[in-house]
Amino acid sequence: MSTVRRGIHLRYTFESAEPADQRGAEIENPLFDLLSALEAHGSISAAARAQQVSYRHAWSSLKHWEEILGAPLVQWEQGRRARLTPFAQRLMWAERQARVRMTPHVEALRAELARVFALADDATLQVLEIFASHDLGLPKLQTLAEECDGLHIGLRFAGSQEALRALNDGRCRVAGFHVAQDASSDSVMARAFKPLLQPGTHKLIGSHWRRQGWLWRQGETRPDSIAALRTGRWRFVSRQPESGTRLLTDHLLEQANLRPGKVPGYTTCIENTHVAVAAAIASGAADVGIGIEAAAVEAGLSFSPLVDENYFLVCLKEDLETPPLRALRERLASPAWAEALARLPGYGPARSGKVLSLTRTLPWWHFAKPKH
Structure with a gap:
């Protein structure tokens, strides 16, 4: 049968x-x-x-x-x-x-x-699709925009690189990504993001800064450096490939001369959000990871800072002055957004709502000086 x-x-x-x-x-x-x-x-x-x-x-x-x-x-x-x-x-x-x-x-x-x-049915409603690297602040921005401006943000979390590709492919109007404040022109982040962002084509909008660092269970120990992960004493939970936090961790490993394959769990224990990383550590499925301070506090974990990073939103030049983008920038520049960020540990406004120069804000392009 x-x-x-x-x-x-x-x-x-x-x-x-x-x-x-x-x-x-x-x-x-x-x-x-x-x-x-x-x-x-x-x-x-x-x-x-x-x-x-x-x-x-x-x-x-x-x-x-x-x-x-x-x-x-x-x-x-x-x-x-x-x-x-x-x-x-x-x-x-x-x-x-x-x-x-x-x-x-x-x-x-x-x-x-x-x-x-x-x-x-509301003809005044504006809709804006955003693909963005996972962040605990953006859902609050989504709520503020809908309550105050009649702007509905269709928010979808994706890796930073995937979000930028979605913008370039026309699958969204705005992309969100983050990068360490001290990122250099030869960093892993620069090599990943530079091909996806073009001066004259994209417009960078300031949103906020946030703090990333070690997450581990209270009462236990953490590595004293990224290089200590090679000992195998800690099971590491990492973020998915092409996420901004994975790029940051790859960067830290590269600085320590440590290959990802030498870190237990790096390529096998993978989560797609900061909250999921924190949950894996809190449940005992992993021992340590790198994530944002707000996720550590929410999960009752210990936190030790590693880097401060800036979180940016980016759109195409032709969309910058459209009504949904103007409404988004106004909400980012509002006191309500700064207040919402103040309630998140390790968060704060950073030139929020301002249109920034790609080449000045992200020092990844080097143009030859014109000859006299």
Whole structure:
């Protein structure tokens, strides 16, 4: 007997009915709607009338679902009511149990979708897609912008290099990346970012500074230097390749003459966010990592600073004076943004909202002096 492979596909639709017509964890599903009608009415014809469909449609639907599930769903006996098979009864019971557990989540999802589509009806709403390296400040900026400026920021976290590529590919309007304040023109960060940023094409916008350093469990010890990781005493959790923090760590390893492959966990224990790195250390899955101070405080970890870095937003030159970018810059320059940053350990404003010179702010380009 072959095993039937079954998959779950979720979808939602738009209806002209009032939202009150569907409540709680009610999720329409043609299979369970049909089985419920059969269970209640005892025949295909009565179930079809209850669902306001033809007998032929109800019958073909039943056969379709039996073929998909690989098992009969209804027991037929001459002169008696149609009954659900034990398999169909178990299926109905399990689905009802799942709906009970899903009630708060489905209600929240429905409310959020209703809110989103209400916003879509607002002609004054501005939408700005941002791909950015993971940061605990940007969700606060997202909230401030929506509450104060009618600017909806579609925020997606990605590695710094991926974010810049998304901007150059037209997948977003703004990219966010970060770089150590003392980065030199021959640093790992410079080699990674320079090909992705072009003077005259991109416009750099100041956002904030933040502090990165060692994260480890309280009461335990940490390496006294990045080079100490070669001893294998500590299991290191790193960020994903092409993230800004991974580039920073690669830079520190290069300065210490230490290859990543010599650090236990560096290429095998990988997380995509600062919060996930902190959680891995707090749970004991790793011993140390490099991340932002705010994530360490949030997870109850010890923190020791290594570098201060600047977090920048960047857009294409032609987008700089569009209404969404002007609204974003105004929010970055506002006291509310500075106050939000002040509540995050190891954060602060840094020329927030100002349009900065790429070549002066990021000393990665060297132009020959013109000849007289």
